Amino acid sequence: MTSFTPFSAxxxxxxxxxxxxxxxxxxxxxxxxxxxxxxxLGLRRGETLWRLVFLAGLVAAxxxxxxxxxxxxxxxxxxxATLIGGGLLVGFGTRMGNGCTSGHGVCGIARLSxxxxxxxxxxxxxxxxxxxxxxxILGA
Amino acid sequence: xAKIVVAFVCGFIFGFGxxxxxxxxxxxxLNFLDFAGAWDASLAFVxxxxxxTAAIGYRLAWRAKMPLFDDSFHLPQKTHVxxxxxxxxxxxxxxxGLVGFCPGPALAALSFGGWEAAMFVAAMVAGMLLFDRxxxxxxxxxxxxxxxxx
Numbered sequence: 001m002t003s004f005t006p007f008s009a010x011x012x013x014x015x016x017x018x019x020x021x022x023x024x025x026x027x028x029x030x031x032x033x034x035x036x037x038x039x040x041l042g043l044r045r046g047e048t049l050w051r052l053v054f055l056a057g058l059v060a061a062x063x064x065x066x067x068x069x070x071x072x073x074x075x076x077x078x079x080x081a082t083l084i085g086g087g088l089l090v091g092f093g094t095r096m097g098n099g100c101t102s103g104h105g106v107c108g109i110a111r112l113s114x115x116x117x118x119x120x121x122x123x124x125x126x127x128x129x130x131x132x133x134x135x136x137i138l139g140a
Numbered sequence: 141x142a143k144i145v146v147a148f149v150c151g152f153i154f155g156f157g158x159x160x161x162x163x164x165x166x167x168x169x170l171n172f173l174d175f176a177g178a179w180d181a182s183l184a185f186v187x188x189x190x191x192x193t194a195a196i197g198y199r200l201a202w203r204a205k206m207p208l209f210d211d212s213f214h215l216p217q218k219t220h221v222x223x224x225x226x227x228x229x230x231x232x233x234x235x236x237g238l239v240g241f242c243p244g245p246a247l248a249a250l251s252f253g254g255w256e257a258a259m260f261v262a263a264m265v266a267g268m269l270l271f272d273r274x275x276x277x278x279x280x281x282x283x284x285x286x287x288x289x290x
Contacts, residue, residue: 009185038268
C-alpha cells in the first residue's frame, strides 16, 4: 500500500518540468533519461561530458535529499530474476522505442509529439496489463 | 563550461523532483499501474505538473533563435509512428510493470536503493548495449528504423 500524495507529486512534477525547460533553454536538449544514458553508453563522438554530468546530478540529488533529513520510501520485494528481466526489457525497449517516461511522457508530450503520445499510451497500457497479470492473475 | 554546469544543475533538479514525488519507490509506480487494485494516482499528478511546466518552458525557450550555450535546439526529427516505436514501448512497458522502475527513478534510487536498484540498473545498461549491438548487426532494421532521433 502507498497513499495518494497529490501535493508532493505535483511539486516533484513541476521540478522535473523546470529541469526540462532549463535544459532546453540553455543547452537545447531534451531531458530524456534513457536517451541521455543510452547515448552516453554509446560513447559517440563528443557530447559525452554533458550527459555524464547530467547523470551525476540525477544520482547526487537523492543523496542531498537524505542529508537534508528526507527519508525516501523504498518498497521492493522482487527476486533477482525479476529485477534482471525487467531491467533488460526497460533498457532494450527504451532504446528501441527512442524514449521512456521522461523523453516521451514528459518532454515529448510537452512538445505535442504524436510519436511520444502514442509511445506513452502504449507503455502505460502494457505496464498496466503486466501489473494486472502479475498481481491479479498470477497473484504475485 | 556553462553548458556542463547547466547539465549538472538540470540532472540535480530532475533527480530531486523524482525523489520529492516518491517516484523512486517502485511500489508507488506499480500501484499507479494497478487500476484493478488499490490505485495510487500520484504518478498522474507528477506527469501533469511536469508536462504543463515543460510545455510552457519550451515555448519560452523557443522564442530565442538558439539555446544560450549551444548553436541549435536538438529535437527528434522523426514524426511518423512506426513498428520500432510501438515495439520498443511494449517491451519497456512490460519491464516497467514487472519492477516499477523506469530509467530516471532507477538511476536516482542508486544512492539509497541497495542491491536491488544496482542490479536493475546493471541489467538496464546491458539491455541498452544489447540493443546497440542488435541494431548494428541487422542493417535492414537500422535503415528502416534509424536515423537515431536527436
